[in-house]
Amino acid sequence: MAFMRYYRALPQGATTVEEFRAWLSQFDADGDGRISREELEEALRSLNLWFAWWKAREAMRAVDANGNGAVDDDEMGRLYAFAHKHLHLKMSQLEE
Numbered sequence: 001m002a003f004m005r006y007y008r009a010l011p012q013g014a015t016t017v018e019e020f021r022a023w024l025s026q027f028d029a030d031g032d033g034r035i036s037r038e039e040l041e042e043a044l045r046s047l048n049l050w051f052a053w054w055k056a057r058e059a060m061r062a063v064d065a066n067g068n069g070a071v072d073d074d075e076m077g078r079l080y081a082f083a084h085k086h087l088h089l090k091m092s093q094l095e096e
Helices: 018-025 037-046 052-063 074-084
Strands: none
Touching: 018 074, 037 052, 052 074
8 A cells, every 4th residue: 555645735826935945844854954856856746847857956956055965044045046947936035
C-alpha cells in the first residue's frame, strides 16, 4: 500500500513573501530550515511544472550564492526573484 503526501497548494493570485516561504517550508523534508535542490524539485513538481528537475537545478545555480547546495535563509530573496522572473509565479512583494 503506497502512501501519498499531499501538500498545500501555492496560493492563487499574487503571493506574498511570507506565503511563499510558508508554502516552501512544507517541502523542507529534513527540517533544517534550508531548501535543497531535491526539496526544491519536489516543490516545483507539486506545481505540475514541466522539467521540475531542470528548473530546480537552474534555480540552485542562480540563487545558491555560498555554494553549499541549499537555499539558506539569506538566499530566499534571490529564490523569490527567480521564481517571479523564470517560473512566472505572481509575487506581490519581492523584499523580505
